[in-house]
Amino acid sequence: MALDPRAGLRAAALVSIAVLGVVSCSPSSNKSTTLRTSSVGGSGKTLKIGFFGPLSGADTQQGINIRNGEELAVSQYDAVNPPVKVTLDPFDSQGDSAQANNGATKLINDKVVAVIGPASPGESGVADPIFEQAGIPNVSASATKTNLARNGWKYFHRVLADDSAQGPADADYLVKTLGLKRIVVIDDASSYAQGLAGSVRSRAATDGAIVVLNDQIDPRAGDYGRTVDRTVAAKPDAVFFAGYYDAAGRLVNQLKGKGYFGKFMSGEGSADPRFLSDAGGAPAEGAFLSCACADTSNQPEAQPFNAAYLAQFGSAPAVYSAEAYDATNAVLQAIKSGNTTPAAINNYLATIDYQGVTKEIKFQSDGNIVGSPIFINKVENGQIVQIGTSS
Numbered sequence: 001m002a003l004d005p006r007a008g009l010r011a012a013a014l015v016s017i018a019v020l021g022v023v024s025c026s027p028s029s030n031k032s033t034t035l036r037t038s039s040v041g042g043s044g045k046t047l048k049i050g051f052f053g054p055l056s057g058a059d060t061q062q063g064i065n066i067r068n069g070e071e072l073a074v075s076q077y078d079a080v081n082p083p084v085k086v087t088l089d090p091f092d093s094q095g096d097s098a099q100a101n102n103g104a105t106k107l108i109n110d111k112v113v114a115v116i117g118p119a120s121p122g123e124s125g126v127a128d129p130i131f132e133q134a135g136i137p138n139v140s141a142s143a144t145k146t147n148l149a150r151n152g153w154k155y156f157h158r159v160l161a162d163d164s165a166q167g168p169a170d171a172d173y174l175v176k177t178l179g180l181k182r183i184v185v186i187d188d189a190s191s192y193a194q195g196l197a198g199s200v201r202s203r204a205a206t207d208g209a210i211v212v213l214n215d216q217i218d219p220r221a222g223d224y225g226r227t228v229d230r231t232v233a234a235k236p237d238a239v240f241f242a243g244y245y246d247a248a249g250r251l252v253n254q255l256k257g258k259g260y261f262g263k264f265m266s267g268e269g270s271a272d273p274r275f276l277s278d279a280g281g282a283p284a285e286g287a288f289l290s291c292a293c294a295d296t297s298n299q300p301e302a303q304p305f306n307a308a309y310l311a312q313f314g315s316a317p318a319v320y321s322a323e324a325y326d327a328t329n330a331v332l333q334a335i336k337s338g339n340t341t342p343a344a345i346n347n348y349l350a351t352i353d354y355q356g357v358t359k360e361i362k363f364q365s366d367g368n369i370v371g372s373p374i375f376i377n378k379v380e381n382g383q384i385v386q387i388g389t390s391s
Contacts, residue, residue, distance in 0.1 A: 048087055048088075048113065049087075049089065049114050049115070049116060049331055050089045051070055052127065053093055053095075054092065054094055054096075054119060054120075055093075056094050057095045058244075059244060059246075060095075061272065061318070062319060062320065066117065066323075067090060068321055069141065069309075069317070069324030072305075072308060073324075074086050077329075082336065084335055084336075089110050093119065100118065100123040100126035104126070104134075108136060113137075113331075113335075113342050114138065114139065115131060116331070117142075119143065120142070120191075121143045121191045121192045122191045124156075128148065128151075128156055131156075132156070139158065139331060140157070140159070142158075142293075143158060143192075144158070144162045144292060145163055146164040146195060148162070149162065156366075156367040159326050159327045159356070160292040162292075162368060166374050167198070167199020168202075170196075170200050170267065170290050171183075171199070172203065178263060180263060181210060182210055182234075182236045184236040185201050185204070186251070187216055187217075187243060188217055188241075189216050189217075192242070194242070197214075213230060213231060213234040215227045217251065219244060219247035224250065224251055228258050236262055239255065239265070240266070243269055244270060245274045245275040245278060246274065248275055249279035250278055250279070253283045256283040263286070264288070265287065266290075267291065271384060272384075273318070273384065275287075276384070281382065287378070290374055290375065290377070290390065291374070291377065293320055294323075294358040294386075295386035296317055297317075305325060323358055326357055329356065330356075331349070333352065350363065350365075373389045375388075375390075376388055
């Protein structure tokens with residue numbers, strides 16, 4: 001996805017399981033423990049890894065999902081009593097990019113050696129240059145805006161595909177796989193959404209579809225009547241919405257209420273169970289939700305992670321939980337290998353290559369992950385079910 005000025009991330013879960021947490025091949029689960037809150041910075045005995053994302057506000061759940069994945073990895077690492085301990089230092093961005101400067105400064109002053117995040121593209125655009133200047137490696141589990149990797153930053157990384165992959169994949173699925181030719185594209189004016197919507201519009205036209213309406217909504221509004229009326233009047237085969245689950249749910253509810261029965265699709269910002277509740281249940285049925293993030297629920301190799309997450313947090317991993325787990329384990333591998341300064345950790349990340357829970361974790365020189373599929377989910381019988389990939 002991407003998160004943005006409003007970004008966020010959803011709920012999570014976990015369990016104690018006895019396997020080694022951070023190994024050079026794969027980060028498997030270990031007995032989880034309650035995360036300590038020691039404030040000892042880069043002392044050589046205890047290091048801090050920052051979390052940067054929303055833990056309050058409209059997109060709280062997405063932030064919780066990411067923080068939980070990070071917390072699980074750290075607790076498993078510490079449970080084996082390593083020579084260098086690690087604690088988690090969180091910053092609640094509230095999903096507001098206006099908080100990003102303060103967040104970056106706070107974490108730098110706290111002497112973190114790396115940051116998992118920022119969660120959204122909007123936050124990243126503000127905080128990443130500050131981290132870059134300070135030489136703090138940052139690994140996002142969710143910020144997918146394409147341009148983030150085009151700034152020449154050496155300390156920026158992300159563990160999932162960007163919008164230049166997701167937008168075209170979404171359009172291809174609507175037009176080539178589903179055979180739909182008349183598309184309405186709506187975005188919520190966030191940095192993430194505008195980038196994703198633009199990619200969908202461009203690729204849909206290339207694929208031979210007609211974008212019969214482009215529109216924008218204010219996600220904070222409760223009534224999208226003007227956009228809904230214009231959409232119904234355009235008689236599209238499909239509506240693509242770029243934005244987040246709360247607005248997506250209200251939008252599809254109002255569209256169905258006004259008699260629209262075509263296909264509805266959205267990106268990973270909506271790929272959360274809260275989309276179903278915000279839609280009022282039945283109106284969400286049949287919706288397609290894409291994500292560069294993986295659904296680990298039915299992956300045999302991910303079951304130790306799923307079980308550990310459920311045991312620790314009381315619910316299953318959700319959007320970006322596994323990506324955050326992989327991102328954190330990349331940093332922990334660096335520390336386990338004796339790299340205890342931000343510069344040394346960053347140098348290690350440049351050459352890392354290991355099989356994570358979600359995919360092979362290997363970074364390009366611009367910080368992008370090497371290869372990453374776009375997964376397609378569908379709401380079936382009140383559940384979000386991964387049905388395949390876009391290709």
